[in-house]
Amino acid sequence: MTMGLCKKNLPVRGKYKDISEKKCYREDGHEGECKEFPYLSDLSVSHPRVTNKIKRDATKTTGAAWKSEDAGPNRIDRWVMLQSDDVLxxxxxxxxxxxxxxxxxxxxxxxxxxxxxxxxxRLTLLAYQMPDAPPCPADTRTYLESRFSPMVEGSTTCIVCKEPLSFSLFENAQRGKAEIETAHSNPREHNQNNVGFAHRECNIAQGNKTVEEFYGWISGILDRIDRT
Amino acid sequence: MTMGLCKKNLPVRGKYKDISEKKCYREDGHEGECKEFPYLSDLSVSHPRVTNKIKRDATKTTGAAWKSEDAGPNRIDRWVMLQSDDVLxxxxxxxxxxxxxxxxxxxxxxxxxxxxxxxxxRLTLLAYQMPDAPPCPADTRTYLESRFSPMVEGSTTCIVCKEPLSFSLFENAQRGKAEIETAHSNPREHNQNNVGFAHRECNIAQGNKTVEEFYGWISGILDRIDRT
Incomplete structure (x- = not known):
């Protein structure tokens, strides 16, 4: 099932290029040019904001909301943060x-x-599986299915509250904040088995807890108010 | 049970003085000088930060965390916000x-x-009722009990999670944020029947929901994950 990937190194630019990397994620032995995000080619045309959000949330740290000496850098590649203080x-x-x-x-x-x-x-697969997502082009579907699992349309739910997540929430913004956020079952891990999307309010409510800890916590609350 | 209050008008200072007010909240017919917060006289000496928090949260809007043209005023008397746009x-x-x-x-x-x-x-009463609160001086106790109800030591719980709230959390601060926040059963009302204290994380999780809505919401989540 799992597809081989090209993984050829691509040129890296920017301040951190010597401690960074960039690879081709097209299928092994592909024809034509290498691409880092081949599965986002269509979405980047039809929904550039969603595409940028997926790329950004997948690869960048969240930054400081304000600019100051000790607030830290704004949005830096997550892998750069693996380097030691000395290297940085x-x-x-x-x-x-x-x-x-x-x-x-x-x-x-x-x-x-x-x-x-x-x-x-994985986030791209989940976005395409939202109830009202745009149709997934055949080649992208084949690609994502061979990397993950058969696509089930309409199956993407908020990883916290488990309600279906509408693709349209990507476009809604209240007070400048998107209503969908990239979320983590365990907020201290960032890998394909641990990420998903959540309603903004659900992600905020989860806070620093794992989703399991969150469920245990709310279960305890309902026990105390004698509602269960 | 309910005590009569002096309610004599006291001089108001500041930019908004013509649309503001200030009264004496000592008991009716008291001797000596009028006071706006007579029940905080002791706490203001032993725990000035807690005292200031109670006064501030009771009387002020929360302000913008940053300074900019359209971010709005930082901490303004809540009653000033009852005035029309024209007056303001x-x-x-x-x-x-x-x-x-x-x-x-x-x-x-x-x-x-x-x-x-x-x-x-009311917040002062709740603070004194926390498990590890400082002892409440007799005159303050008499005053608060005659305005509200008999004091039950150790009875103050987080209005969201219903766990006992430790007075010591007022002093703890993580990343500059107090671990106890003033909270509202209904976030859109501010009166004595509606306020209390909550853990910071509980207050954040509650968000814009009423406490009842929050319980309904988390109950629905547990139903969906089949845990109840």
């Missing part, structure tokens, strides 16, 4: 100068390049 | 220039002066 200092990022809370938050978001790329593909 | 404009506060989300948030926090003062007294 060579690239102009002085982790020791940041607030401990900021450092903890950044380090918590660290993930390998390969895990991030798996996450991006 | 005379006081240099141009509501129309603010983002709709900011206006909604400010207006939602509006409450009468009397309700705010009732809230402050």
């Amino acid at each position: 200092k060579n690239y102009g990022l002085d982790m020791v100068a940041l607030k401990p809370g900021v450092v903890a938050k950044l380090r918590e978001k660290a993930a390998t390049y390969d895990d991030c790329m798996d996450v991006a593909a | 404009k005379n006081y240099g506060l141009d509501m129309v220039a603010l983002k709709p989300g900011v206006v909604a948030k400010l207006r939602e926090k509006a409450a009468t002066y009397d309700d705010c003062m009732d809230v402050a007294a």
